Amino acid sequence: AQTVTQSQPEMSVQEAETVTLSCTYDTSESDYYLFWYKQPPSRQMILVIRQEAYKQQNATENRFSVNFQKAAKSFSLKISDSQLGDAAMYFCAYSLQGGSEKLVFGKGTKLTVNP
Amino acid sequence: ETGVTQTPRHLVMGMTNKKSLKCEQHLGHNAMYWYKQSAKKPLELMFVYNFKEQTENNSVPSRFSPECPNSSHLFLHLHTLQPEDSALYLCASSQDRGTFMGSEQFFGPGTRLTVL
Numbered sequence: 001a002q003t004v005t006q007s008q009p010e011m012s013v014q015e016a017e018t019v020t021l022s023c024t025y026d027t028s029e030s031d032y033y034l035f036w037y038k039q040p041p042s043r044q045m046i047l048v049i050r051q052e053a054y055k056q057q058n059a060t061e062n063r064f065s066v067n068f069q070k071a072a073k074s075f076s077l078k079i080s081d082s083q084l085g086d087a088a089m090y091f092c093a094y095s096l097q098g099g100s101e102k103l104v105f106g107k108g109t110k111l112t113v114n115p
Numbered sequence: 116e117t118g119v120t121q122t123p124r125h126l127v128m129g130m131t132n133k134k135s136l137k138c139e140q141h142l143g144h145n146a147m148y149w150y151k152q153s154a155k156k157p158l159e160l161m162f163v164y165n166f167k168e169q170t171e172n173n174s175v176p177s178r179f180s181p182e183c184p185n186s187s188h189l190f191l192h193l194h195t196l197q198p199e200d201s202a203l204y205l206c207a208s209s210q211d212r213g214t215f216m217g218s219e220q221f222f223g224p225g226t227r228l229t230v231l
Contacts, residue, residue: 033217
């Protein structure tokens with residue numbers, strides 16, 4: 001069974017600093033997608049960044065970037081120049097193929113940004 | 116209204132009640148999802164509807180009954196729930212293009228359900 005593990009239940013970072021959130025996953029598939037979703041205290045989950053497994057180049061979105069290590073099945077999220085609005089739960093997710101696309105989520109990491 | 120909306124935002128019900136959760140997406144998507152979010156557990160996929168057809172039932176108890184009358188609306192009918200069913204229920208939608216593309220899912224704000 002595919003699983004996603006986020007080993008850091010909570011993390012904190014100072015405003016303007018950089019923080020890295022960890023994620024590992026387990027799959028026997030070669031073709032898949034990985035995501036980081038953010039869920040602020042208001043609860044609406046939004047996509048932060050997406051990575052195609054067949055691409056070696058790490059995805060970046062402004063201050064957000066990933067370190068994708070396919071052989072190690074690792075997919076960490078780096079947030080640079082952290083802002084107060086980055087405080088949220090961050091979920092790593094893996095997309096399964098077959099029928100409809102399905103997301104398998106990790107338990108999440110709660111990020112606190114200290115002013 | 117924009118994005119994905121869910122009503123009600125909060126619901127308290129007894130174990131013998133019957134209630135329904137509603138989800139509406141205003142994005143023109145053709146796939147809709149129900150997830151259960153419990154404390155300290157990963158989000159659990161419950162149901163997937165694609166072009167109004169149910170394509171996934173993730174071993175969900177029959178006390179949860181989904182309905183998708185069209186590609187914009189999704190309901191979750193609840194009856195004889197248990198206290199352990201208390202959770203945040205999230206609806207999501209995406210555009211399924213018929214090939215595996217890792218489509219982004221757009222989430223609603225959720226319904227906080229408490230079963231007494």
